[in-house]
């Protein structure tokens with residue numbers, strides 16, 4: 001008698017092998033068989049006509065604060081994620097001296113757009129060191145397995161104080177002290193070390209993340225701690241400018257430690273061919289024995305601009321600013337007043353920050369998101385193109401769009417990965433051997449981006465709905481977000497439906513699988529705001545042998561654990 005059998009589904013096992021029909025039998029928290037007919041069970045999930053896959057393993061999230069108060073980690077858990085990795089891009093909440101707590105919150109708020117008030121109210125700070133942070137996480141019940149990485153920003157401020165926070169150069173003693181902290185963190189169970197080298201990532205006070213300008217000595221000095229600990233991924237977000245020296249130190253580090261280095265790679269409009277050069281160089285590095293991987297996204301980094309978002313085209317207009325504080329309903333009523341509309345549309349705005357001005361006026365690349373959301377719109381669907389056709393200004397079209405659905409409509413601005421107005425570069429990246437899927441940024445960018453639904457999008461768009469180019473095989477997509485991501489972080493016990501593996505699985509009604517419309521809700525601590533996106537079609541999500549979600553609703557089962565370090569097969 002098995003504990004649980006998922007009966008009669010189409011098994012896509014995570015290995016990349018062709019789908020097959022059969023039963024998945026589970027005993028305790030392990031899979032005992034994943035083919036043919038299974039015997040009777042105490043509980044069954046009927047998977048007739050449905051897909052059965054491993055649970056998704058998302059390696060790029062920012063739940064470092066939320067994980068301390070929310071056992072469910074939505075939106076990721078709504079999308080079938082059963083294991084996730086946090087602490088990316090150099091930001092997180094340990095180590096943390098008591099007098100640096102507020103500063104770390106400001107760093108997270110600035111870089112990842114997570115409301116500082118929510119973090120301040122939500123985090124109980126039962127730790128100072130990184131190992132103490134892990135102990136605190138371990139004590140809390142949760143639905144998913146989570147793994148943490150040591151963030152450079154926190155380590156630098158911890159060791160170097162103000163000098164570290166202000167990005168002064170690290171001395172050799174500083175580097176040694178930082179390396180020791182990272183080594184202790186890894187020994188206690190961290191699964192990696194992360195850093196930020198992009199000027200886009202700034203604390204609320206405008207200061208780039210500590211470590212942004214770190215020298216090769218510092219990066220390699222800390223990176224060697226991974227080699228000494230014998231495990232861990234080195235993750236970074238970099239502007240990749242210039243690209244050759246950046247890749248050179250990554251290669252050097254990966255070769256020295258034998259451990260993976262992964263950097264965020266997205267197509268940038270300023271240099272739309274860079275991603276391909278980077279992939280070629282990354283492949284060369286891999287051939288020369290340096291395990292460097294480009295971390296890629298399954299869709300563009302898309303800003304979702306609405307009246308309740310962090311940004312929208314009229315946010316700097318004087319007349320809008322005068323009513324910006326009003327509740328949404330009242331604001332919409334005022335904006336519908338023809339006089340107010342005229343005033344806002346007529347105002348010329350000077351931006352202190354030219355990049356902000358460019359983004360808010362990028363009407364040629366701004367689209368109505370649509371329902372169902374369309375993440376791959378054609379150029380002729382842009383606000384600028386619609387305006388030209390209708391003989392209006394792009395501002396008018398954008399304004400009226402934002403007022404639809406009671407002021408909840410969103411404009412989609414694919415900032416990265418969309419230079420050519422199609423997904424061909426992403427498709428190549430998804431097929432490339434030296435890439436790994438990440439960058440969903442679950443838990444982050446709460447007021448402007450919501451890509452935590454990436455796993456669902458991989459299936460709906462890439463395997464089923466794409467019309468403007470080739471689709472990708474379902475088996476490949478499932479592999480890439482299960483066994484592939486799991487193995488990259490050394491989680492060899494999961495990501496496959498096979499005997500002996502962790503019993504993490506999704507039962508998916510593929511025909512019914514849909515992404516909901518992204519929406520703003522105020523459900524973080526202190527009524528903090530966040531964008532969420534739900535999904536329909538996940539019949540059940542199983543974690544360690546227990547059904548944790550059924551049709552999008554939590555069952556109350558909390559079998560999740562903190563993962564300490566790599567997991568043996």
Ligand SMILES: [Zn+2]
Pocket residue numbers: 060062088089237441
């Ligand atoms: Zn990130």
